[in-house]
Amino acid sequence: MSDADQPSAQPTATQHADHHDVLRVVGARENNLKDVSLELPKRRLTAFTGVSGSGKSSLVFETIAAESQRLINETYSAFVQGFMPSLARPEVDRLEGLTTAIIVDQERMGANPRSTVGTATDAHAMLRILFSRIGTPYVGPPTAFAFNVPTRVASGRMETKAGAGRTSVVRQQVYQGGMCPRCEGLGALNDFDLSAIYDESLTLAGGALLVPGYSMDGWYGRIFAGAGLPMDKPVGEFSARELKKLLHGEPQKIKVEGVNLTYEGVLTKISKSMLAKDVEAMQPHVRRFVERAVTFTTCPDCEGTRLSAEARSSRINGQNIAELCALQISDLAPWLRGVTAPGVEPLVAGLQHLLDSFTEVGLGYLSLDRPAGTLSGGEAQRTKMIRHLGSSLTDVTYVFDEPTIGLHPHDVERMNTLLLQLRDKGNTVLVVEHEPETIAIADHVVDLGPGAGSAGGEVVFEGTYDALRRSDTVTGRHLDDRAALKDSVRTPSGFLEVRGASTHNLRGVDVNLPLGVLCVLTGVAGSGKSSLVSGSVAGRDGVVVVDQGAIKGSRRSNPATYTGLLEPVRKAFAKENGVKPALFSANSEGACAGCGGAGVVVTELGVMASVESTCEECEGRRFQASVLEYTLGGRNIAEVLELPVGEALTFFSALSLKPAVVVLERLVDVGLGYVTLGQPLTTLSGGERQRLKLAVQMAERGEVYVLDEPTTGLHLADVGQLLGLLDRLVDSGRSVLVIEHHQAVMAHADWIVDLGPGAGHDGGTVVFEGTPADLVAAGDATLTGRHLAAYVGG
Numbered sequence: 001m002s003d004a005d006q007p008s009a010q011p012t013a014t015q016h017a018d019h020h021d022v023l024r025v026v027g028a029r030e031n032n033l034k035d036v037s038l039e040l041p042k043r044r045l046t047a048f049t050g051v052s053g054s055g056k057s058s059l060v061f062e063t064i065a066a067e068s069q070r071l072i073n074e075t076y077s078a079f080v081q082g083f084m085p086s087l088a089r090p091e092v093d094r095l096e097g098l099t100t101a102i103i104v105d106q107e108r109m110g111a112n113p114r115s116t117v118g119t120a121t122d123a124h125a126m127l128r129i130l131f132s133r134i135g136t137p138y139v140g141p142p143t144a145f146a147f148n149v150p151t152r153v154a155s156g157r158m159e160t161k162a163g164a165g166r167t168s169v170v171r172q173q174v175y176q177g178g179m180c181p182r183c184e185g186l187g188a189l190n191d192f193d194l195s196a197i198y199d200e201s202l203t204l205a206g207g208a209l210l211v212p213g214y215s216m217d218g219w220y221g222r223i224f225a226g227a228g229l230p231m232d233k234p235v236g237e238f239s240a241r242e243l244k245k246l247l248h249g250e251p252q253k254i255k256v257e258g259v260n261l262t263y264e265g266v267l268t269k270i271s272k273s274m275l276a277k278d279v280e281a282m283q284p285h286v287r288r289f290v291e292r293a294v295t296f297t298t299c300p301d302c303e304g305t306r307l308s309a310e311a312r313s314s315r316i317n318g319q320n321i322a323e324l325c326a327l328q329i330s331d332l333a334p335w336l337r338g339v340t341a342p343g344v345e346p347l348v349a350g351l352q353h354l355l356d357s358f359t360e361v362g363l364g365y366l367s368l369d370r371p372a373g374t375l376s377g378g379e380a381q382r383t384k385m386i387r388h389l390g391s392s393l394t395d396v397t398y399v400f401d402e403p404t405i406g407l408h409p410h411d412v413e414r415m416n417t418l419l420l421q422l423r424d425k426g427n428t429v430l431v432v433e434h435e436p437e438t439i440a441i442a443d444h445v446v447d448l449g450p451g452a453g454s455a456g457g458e459v460v461f462e463g464t465y466d467a468l469r470r471s472d473t474v475t476g477r478h479l480d481d482r483a484a485l486k487d488s489v490r491t492p493s494g495f496l497e498v499r500g501a502s503t504h505n506l507r508g509v510d511v512n513l514p515l516g517v518l519c520v521l522t523g524v525a526g527s528g529k530s531s532l533v534s535g536s537v538a539g540r541d542g543v544v545v546v547d548q549g550a551i552k553g554s555r556r557s558n559p560a561t562y563t564g565l566l567e568p569v570r571k572a573f574a575k576e577n578g579v580k581p582a583l584f585s586a587n588s589e590g591a592c593a594g595c596g597g598a599g600v601v602v603t604e605l606g607v608m609a610s611v612e613s614t615c616e617e618c619e620g621r622r623f624q625a626s627v628l629e630y631t632l633g634g635r636n637i638a639e640v641l642e643l644p645v646g647e648a649l650t651f652f653s654a655l656s657l658k659p660a661v662v663v664l665e666r667l668v669d670v671g672l673g674y675v676t677l678g679q680p681l682t683t684l685s686g687g688e689r690q691r692l693k694l695a696v697q698m699a700e701r702g703e704v705y706v707l708d709e710p711t712t713g714l715h716l717a718d719v720g721q722l723l724g725l726l727d728r729l730v731d732s733g734r735s736v737l738v739i740e741h742h743q744a745v746m747a748h749a750d751w752i753v754d755l756g757p758g759a760g761h762d763g764g765t766v767v768f769e770g771t772p773a774d775l776v777a778a779g780d781a782t783l784t785g786r787h788l789a790a791y792v793g794g
Contacts, residue, residue, distance in 0.1 A: 020042075020097055021041065021042050021043075021097075022039040022040060022041055022042060022097055023039070023040040023041075023042055023064070023095075023096070023097045023098065023099075023397070023428065024038075024039050024040075024094070024095070024096040024097055025037060025038050025039075025040070025059070025063065025064065025092065025094075025095055026092070026093045026094040026095070026096075027092055027093030027094065028058075028059060028063045028090070028091070028092040028093075029091040029092065030058045030059070030062045030063045030090050030091045030092065031055065031058040031062065031457075031683055032053075032055050032058060032453055032454060032456055032457040033055050033058050033059060033063070033091075033457045034457040034458050036055070036059060036457070036458065036459055038446065038459055038462060040428070040430070040444065040446070041428075041443065041444055042097065042099070042395075042428045043395070043423070043426055043427065043428055044423065044428065044429075044443040044444055045419060045420065045423045045429040045431065045441065045442050045443050045444070046428075046429070046430050046431070046442060046443065046444040046445070046446060047431050047432075047433050047438065047439045047442035047444075047445050047446070047465075048060055048430065048431065048432045048433070048445075048446050048447075048448065049433065049434065049439060049445060049446070049447045049448070049468075049475045049715075050447055050448035050449045050456065050460075050474075050475060050715065051449060051451065051452050051456065051474055051475075051715040051717055051718060052452060052671070052688060052691075052713055052714060052715055052718060053452030053453050053456060053674060053675065053688055054448040054449045054450075054451065054452055054456035054457070054715075055448045055456050055457040055458075056432045056448055057401070057432060058457075059446075059448065060399055060430050060432055061103065061105070061399065061401070061432075062090060063090045063091075063092050063095070064095065064098070064101065064397070064399070064430070065101040065103050065397070065399045065430075066087060066090050067089065067090050067092065067095050067098065068098045068099070068100060068101035068397065069087060069101060069103075070087040070088075070089060070090075071098065072100060073087060098397070099395055099396060099397045099428065100393075100396050100397065101396075101397045101398075101399055102388065102396055102397070102398050102399065103399045103401075104381055104384050104385050104388070104398065104399065104400050104401070104403070105381065105384075105399075105401045106378065106380065106381045106401050106402060106405055112372070112373065113186055113371065113373070114147075114148050114185065114186070115371070115372040115373065116325075116368060116369050116370060116371055116372055117366050117367070117368050117369070117370045117372060117375070117383065118325055118368030118369060119148075119372070120372045120383065121354065121383060121386060121387070122354070123351065123354050123355065123368055124325065124368055125142070126347060126350060126351040126354070127145070127321055127324065127325070127351065127368070128142040128143075128145040128146060128178075128321070129142045129347060130316070130339070130344060130347055130348070130351070131145050131314055131316065131321050132144065132145065133341075133343070133344055133347075134316055134339075134341045134343075134344060135314035135315060135316055135321075136314065136315060136316075137313065137314060138314070139176065139310050139311060139313065139314045140176035140310075141176065143175070143176065143177055143178065144176040144177065144178050144310065144311060145178045145307070145311045145314070145321050146177060146178045146179070147178050147179050147180065147185040147187075147305075147306035147307050147311075148179065148185050149177035149178060149179055150177045150179040150181070150184070150185075151174065151175065151176055151177040151179070151181075151308065152174075152175040152177065153172065153173070153174050153175075154172070154173045154175070155170070155171065155172040155173070156170070156171065157169070157170050157171075158170075158171055176310070177308070178307050178308055178310075178311035179306070179307075179308060180299060180301055180302035180305070180306055180307055180308050181301075181308065182299055182300075182301040182302070183299035183301070183302060183306065185306045185307075186299070186306065187298070187299055187302065187304040187305065187306040188296045188297060188298055188299055188304065189296070189297050189298075189299055190294050190295065190296050190297075191294070191295050191296075191297065192267055192270075192293055192294060192295070193292070193293050193294070193295055194247075196210060196289070196292050196293035197209070197210060197211060197247070197266060197267070197293060198210060198235050198246075198266075199235070200234065200235045200236030201234055201236060202234060202235065203230075203231060203232050203233055203234055203235070204216060204221075204224055204229060204230075204231045204232075204235065204246075205221065205231040205232055208234070208235045209266065210289075211266060211270065211289065211293075212286050212289050214266070216231075219256075219261075222256045222257065223254070223256060223261055223263050224246075224263075225256075226254045226255070226256040226261070226263070227245070227249070227252065227254055227263040228245075229242065229245065229246060230242065244265075245265065246265060246266060247265050247266055247267045247268075248265045248267055248268055249263060249264060249265030249268060250264070250265070250268065251263070251264050251268075252264075274286060274289075274290055302322075305322035305325075305326075305369075306322075306369075307321070307322050316339060317335070317338060317339065319335065322369075324368070325367060325368040325369040326367055326369055327367060327368075328364065328365055328366070328367055328760045328761055329355055329358045329359065329363070329364050329365070329366055329367065329368065330358075330359055330364035330365065330760065331761075332355055332367075332368070333352065333355040333356060333359065333364075336348060336351060336352055336355065337352065353390055354386065357386040357389045357390065358386060360389065360414075360418065361382040361383075361385055361386060361389075361414075361415070361418060362382065362407070362411045362414055362415070362525060362526075362759075363379060363382055363383065363386075363526075364759070364760065365505070365525075365526035365758075365759035365760025365761075365762070365763070366379070366526070366760075376406050376530070378403075378404075378405040378406025378407060378525070379406065379525070381400075381401070381403060381405065382403070382415075385403070385418070388422065389418065389421070389422075393427075394425055394426035394427060395426055395427065395428075396427045396428070397427070397428040397429075397430060398422055398427055398428070398429045398430070399430045400419070400429070400430070400431045400432065400433075401432050402431075402432055402433055402434065402435075402712075402713065403415055403419065403431065403433070403438070404433065404435040404437075404438050405709070405712055405713075406525055406709060406712075406741070407525055407741060408522070408523065408524040408525055408741050408783070408784070408787075409437075409741065409743065409784075409787035409791075410524055410783045410787060411524060411525055412435060412437050412438065413437070415438070416437065416438055416441050419431065419438070419441070420441060423443075434713070434714065434715050434716060436479050436716070439465055439468075439479075440465050442465060443464075444462070444463070444464070445461070445462070445463060445464065445465055445467075445468050446459060446461070446462050447459070447460050447461035447462075447468060447471070447473050447475045447476070448460065449473060449474055449475070450473065450474060451474075451674065452674040453644060453674035453675060453676070454644070454674065455674060460473045461473050461475070461476065474715070474717050475715070475716065475717075477717075478715075478716035478717045479716065481716055481719075481720075481744070482744075482747075482791060482792060483719075483720075483723070483743070483744035483745075483747040483748050483792075484747065484792065485747050485772050485773050485776065485792055486747075486748065486750075486772070489517070489749075489750040489751070489771050489772075490516065490517040490518070490730065490750045491516075491517075492514035492515055492516055492517050492750075492751070493515050493516030493517075493735075494514075494515040494516065495512040495513060495514055495515060496512070496513040496514075496515055496537065496540075496704065496735075497512055497513075498510065498511050498512070498513065498532065498536045498537070501531075501532055501535055501536040502535075503528075503531040503532070503534065503535025503536065504528065504531040504535070504764075505526075505528050505531065505760055505761055505763055505764040506528045506531050506532060506535070506764045507764040507765055509528070509532060509536075509764070509765065509766060511532075511753060511766050511769065513537070513737060513753065514735075514750070514751045515703075515704065515735040516730070516733075516735055517730060517735065517736075517750035517751055518726055518727070518730050518736050518738065518748065518749050518750045518751075519735070519736065519737050519738070519749065519750065519751045519752070519753065520737075520738050520739075520740050520745055520746050520749040520751070520752050520753070521533070521737060521738065521739045521740070521752075521753050521755070522739075522740060522741060522746060522752060522753070522754050522755070522784050523754050523755035523756045523763065523767075523784065524756060524758060524759050524763065524783060524784075525759060526758075526759030526760050526763060527755040527756045527757075527758070527759055527763035527764070528755045528763050528764045529739045529755055530708065530739065531764075532755065533545070533706055533708070533737070533739060537704075537706060537737065538706065540704075542702050542703035542704055543702060543703075543704045543706060544697055544700045544702030544704070544705050544706070545706045545708070546693060546694050546697045546698075546705065546706065546707050546708065546710070547708045556586070556587055556597070556598065556680075557680065557681040557682075558641070558677065558678045558679055558680055558681060559645070559667065559672070559675055559676075559677055559678075559679065559681070559692060560641060560677040560678060562681060562692060562696065563663050563666075563667065563692070563695065563696050564663065564696075565660055565663045565664065565677065566585070567659075568657060568659035568660050569584070569632075569637075569640065569652075569657070569660055570582075570584040570585060570637075572632055572655070572657055572660075573630060573632050573637060576630075576631075576632050577630040577631075577632075579630065583627050583630070584623075584627065584630075584637045585597075586598075586599075586622035586623055590623050590624055590627040590637070591622065591623070591624070592615060592617055592618035592621075592622055592623055592624055593617070593624065594615050594616065594617030594618060595615035595617065595618060595622070597622050597623070598615070598622065599614070599615055599618065599620045599621065599622040600613060600614055600615060600620065601613055601614075601615050601616075621638040622638065622678075623636075623637060623638055632655070633651060633654065633655050635651070638678075640677065641676070641677045641678030642676055642677075642678060643676065643677055644673065644674050644675065644676050644677075645664055645667045645668060645672055645673045645674070645675055645676075645677065646668060646673035646674065648660075648664055648677055649661065649664040649665065649668060649673075652664065662699075663695075663699075666695040666696075666698050666699065667692070667695050669695070669698075669725050669728070670691040670692075670694050670695045670698075670722075670725060671691060671714075671718050671721050671722070672688065672691055672692060672695065675688060675692075688713070690710070690712050690713055691710075691713075691714075694707070694710060698729075702734070703734060703735060704734070704735045704736075704737065705729060705734055705735070705736050705737070706737045706738075706739075707726075707736065707737070707738045707739070707740075708739045709739055709740055709741065710722055710726075710738065710740070710745075711740060711742040711744075711745060719742065719744050719745070720744075722745075723744070723745065723748050726738065726745075726748075730750075743787065743788055743791035743792075744791075746772055746775075746784070746788050747772050747788065747791065747792055748772075749771075749772055750771070751769075751770070751771060752768065752769070752770065752771070752772055752775050752784075753766060753768070753769050754766070754767050754768035754769075754775065754782050754784045754785070755767065756782060756783065756784070757782065757783070767781075767782050768781070768782050768784070768785065772788065775788055776788055776789045776792060
């Protein structure tokens with residue numbers, strides 16, 4: 001080979017690698033995407049817009065991010081992959097130019113009561129190390145300050161052989177943990193309100209037990225009788241021994257009608273079955289029972305700190321670890337700057353950066369001991385974002401799902417700055433967003449549509465923000481939408497009085513919330529809005545709260561099952577055809593034998609990824625062939641479940657099936673007319689799940705509806721429809737209280753209560769009460785007033 005043939009070692013003006021500057025998607029068909037192909041610029045910020053259900057999440061999360069994660073997983077050995085989640089390849093012809101994808105979504109953090117902001121971000125771990133190094137008096141290693149680690153004592157005999165001799169020593173070893181022994185690190189003790197467990201005037205046979213599922217007509221009645229409990233004696237007349245057996249009886253083997261069974265006391269069984277579960281995951285009637293029957297009190301030994309007395313005895317600069325974790329993070333950071341002990345400088349610097357990052361993302365008002373499960377979706381997303389701000393990684397694809405959720409307009413500018421910082425470090429930033437202020441900072445915009453569900457799934461625009469504003473797409477037409485202040489507002493029919501509210505950061509708030517009108521509760525994130533509602537409004541008679549809690553559901557759950565719509569539909573099919581309703585449930589007798597009613601067959605390949613394929617027997621329709629022969633109005637049950645909500649409303653209206661029509665009308669009201677009845681809940685977007693929950697809870701009989709940021713996940717074009725829904729609720733005689741940051745909802749309100757002026761201990765007071773017009777007239781008096789004035793004037 002001559003010298004001329006040798007590859008040059010000298011850098012040229014452009015290398016071949018420099019041409020890989022786009023992320024290319026070819027033929028994406030995941031969910032409702034219709035053969036989408038596009039090129040996204042790398043190391044730029046790209047915003048994905050479109051109405052809810054148009055396919056944004058399907059393209060960004062379920063295609064681009066999912067394939068990136070799947071390819072990374074495949075680099076591990078087959079053995080390691082066996083311990084990792086199995087990811088199927090997305091429905092796409094080709095993806096080129098992928099880089100490592102880091103997803104920062106709005107999924108709430110786990111509701112495990114042992115998880116806090118400190119444990120979720122490693123801040124608590126760093127504090128524990130700091131106390132184990134320089135805390136006085138010395139208590140022990142870092143585990144001595146961990147409220148999830150109990151103190152353990154081990155003892156035993158050790159023998160040592162040396163030549164012909166043998167030495168025997170008895171040793172005791174203490175493994176120091178920081179858990180409070182009384183509350184086991186939970187900070188609270190639970191007790192039962194016995195009046196919610198049983199009615200002492202009734203007998204067991206007469207229905208004395210008020211616990212869900214404890215019917216004496218079935219096996220429970222036989223078990224209680226078999227255990228020797230008096231069935232025809234009022235519980236109030238039980239002897240102390242009988243009552244102890246009823247409530248606290250230990251597991252006992254008994255034989256009832258020749259069947260071996262186990263008897264357990266009622267409270268013993270409840271503690272194992274109900275209290276061991278996440279309250280959010282319970283069925284609604286069970287959750288209501290637990291909230292009514294179980295009372296939680298602060299642990300008197302640790303005073304709610306979760307820590308043992310030894311852990312609380314160690315101090316640095318006069319503060320123990322529990323006191324520091326209770327501080328607002330914006331106050332903890334200055335305290336840490338005063339720690340100058342030698343040997344811990346790198347640890348202090350790392351913790352300082354972490355705490356400063358909290359303030360940067362607008363979460364300085366949190367404390368490290370705040371339970372992770374109490375964070376909103378927006379707070380959880382920003383908490384996850386913290387670990388990436390100081391990362392040295394570059395050329396990474398960051399994927400954000402509506403990062404401005406839960407942010408006051410004042411905080412949106414700060415979030416935009418953080419997104420641009422990530423981009424400027426050389427990363428590709430993909431953002432699914434509805435907020436015009438965030439879309440405006442994007443280098444590239446992809447608009448999907450034109451509609452939702454089957455009417456969407458296409459790229460209707462690609463280009464700059466200014467070009468999108470001039471385009472004729474749904475998003476382009478609504479970018480400059482401004483809701484005007486109303487000419488006249490409703491007059492309150494009364495007031496819901498709140499006096500001395502002091503939950504979390506509230507400072508003895510006294511406020512009258514008007515009834516019979518649309519009242520908006522606003523203020524910067526952390527100002528005390530949710531605290532006011534949860535501590536002083538929720539739980540009152542006639543109050544229905546629609547919060548941001550996630551919908552729990554598997555692949556088998558769908559809008560028809562979740563809303564209760566399937567029940568009248570099954571009964572109508574059964575009545576029409578003279579058969580049992582159970583035949584028309586894919587989870588019961590009518591299920592396809594080949595797939596068990598799932599519609600798909602999952603093939604496990606040992607440690608390799610599982611393969612999911614459509615069931616050949618039912619062709620994905622989930623039901624037995626014999627069941628599909630029965631029809632109602634000319635359609636079988638599978639065809640009915642394939643109908644979009646809007647078409648189903650027309651179909652059941654023609655059949656005069658009123659129970660189904662009522663449910664479907666509520667789904668249309670919240671903007672879900674395009675979702676199919678049988679669509680798995682796992683495929684719904686965040687905004688769709690939120691509105692599905694709203695539709696269900698609208699059915700509850702209440703006089704006051706409290707909605708927590710109902711515009712979450714809503715496209716600009718859908719906000720008007722939501723305002724119409726809120727107006728209909730008020731006009732029907734209900735009172736509506738909305739926690740909201742969206743200026744369109746503020747402008748449309750009859751009354752505004754603004755909390756602030758800041759977050760955490762800088763908030764917690766009412767800074768304004770009055771009409772939207774009065775708030776705008778006040779101008780710069782409050783942050784909310786300033787932004788609302790700019791909105792209606794823009």
